[in-house]
Amino acid sequence: MKPTRQRPRPAARPASRPTSRPAAPTRTPAKKQDGQRVTLPRALSKLGYCSRTQAEDLIRNGHVSVGGKTITDTEAWIDLATAKISVDGQPVTAEKFVYLMLNKPRGLVTTRNDPQGRPTVYDCLTQYDNAHLSPVGRLDKASEGLLLFSNDTQFANALLDPKTHVAKTYHVQIDQLPDAATLEALRKGVTHDGEFLSARRVELLREGDKNAWLEIELDEGKNRQIRRMLESLDISTLRLVRVAIGDLMLGELEKGAVRALTDAELAGLKRQSGMGR
Incomplete structure (x- = not known):
């Protein structure tokens, strides 16, 4: 009897690989747009209404509303471009920035309201609408000379920042x-x-x-x-x-007198504080 020939077995087919699908795109959280999405205290500050600290007090005490709804959370975020902000029912809109220099006399305190009833630097600003003007830095009661005021908090912060070394x-x-x-x-x-x-x-x-x-x-x-x-x-x-x-000189400004900064003086201070870079 002849031996039976065994036919060679067909080679095993390689296992088919699953069809790869492109990975689903990763959703990146939307970034807060600089100058648009800001905290409510920051919004009031950027609009020139008051300082951030003053804004926080107003918010906590229920004076601030957004879109007709009272907000008491100082960490609430709003869209500065669209939010309708009011303080005590009065709409808050962006104010024109003001930059003043005062030759502060000795004996005035650098504050808006003094519990002891002493005269303040705001007694020198009666000819200006100073509701939202804040001193840029301080001079103590016994000191005198050049003191700046502005409602531009970004300018004030840059000028006072120790990193700028003005x-x-x-x-x-x-x-x-x-x-x-x-x-x-x-x-x-x-x-x-x-x-x-x-x-x-x-x-x-x-x-x-x-x-x-x-x-x-x-x-x-x-x-x-x-x-x-x-x-x-x-x-x-x-x-x-x-x-x-910086390069801004007190010059011949009389004691107790106030004047607006010139465009050149303002540009110089902004450049020296890093805002012009």
């Missing part, structure tokens, strides 16, 4: 005649109540018989900084006058 220049009368060591100590920086304080520049302007005037330039704005620096060296401050912010 210089402030002061003329300071002290109760003694400083020697070279004193001036050098101020230039290197001193420690007051555990905090290091320094100036960008310190120069002797002039001397009298018993006192002298210094020119001190700061690029930061710590509370009572110059007075504290001098106190650490047992020096008393007799007068303190801010004469410049």
Whole structure:
């Protein structure tokens, strides 16, 4: 008997691969558009109505409504382009930005309302609609000189931001005649109540018989900084006058007088604070 031939088995077909389908596109959350979707306090600030802190107080106390509905949540987001915002029933619309400079007299406090009834810097702004104007920085009661006001919070924040290092220049009368060591100590920086304080520049302007005037330039704005620096060296401050912010000079503006910044002055401050980049 002949052996039976076995036919070769057909090669197994490779398993068919599942047809690949394109992955479904990943949905990216819509980004909040800068200048459109903002928090309600930020919206009131951007519109020039008040500061963000003041806006938060108004919202918490039920004074603010959006589209006729009272909002008390300070973290509520709104569309600035379409939202109809009201404060105490009065519509809030974007105001024209105002930029003023004041030669602040000594004896005025830099606040709108003083619990002690002392005169304030707003007593100098009676000829302006100052409802939404805020001081850009501060000068204490005993200090005088250049003080800015604006309802442009972005401008104010940029000018005050320590990162921008916009210089402030002061003329300071002290109760003694400083020697070279004193001036050098101020230039290197001193420690007051555990905090290091320094100036960008310190120069002797002039001397009298018993006192002298210094020119001190700061690029930061710590509370009572110059007075504290001098106190650490047992020096008393007799007068303190801010004469410049960046390239903006106090000039011949009379004490207690107010004027609007020129376009060139405003452009210069914006450039120095990084807004013009």
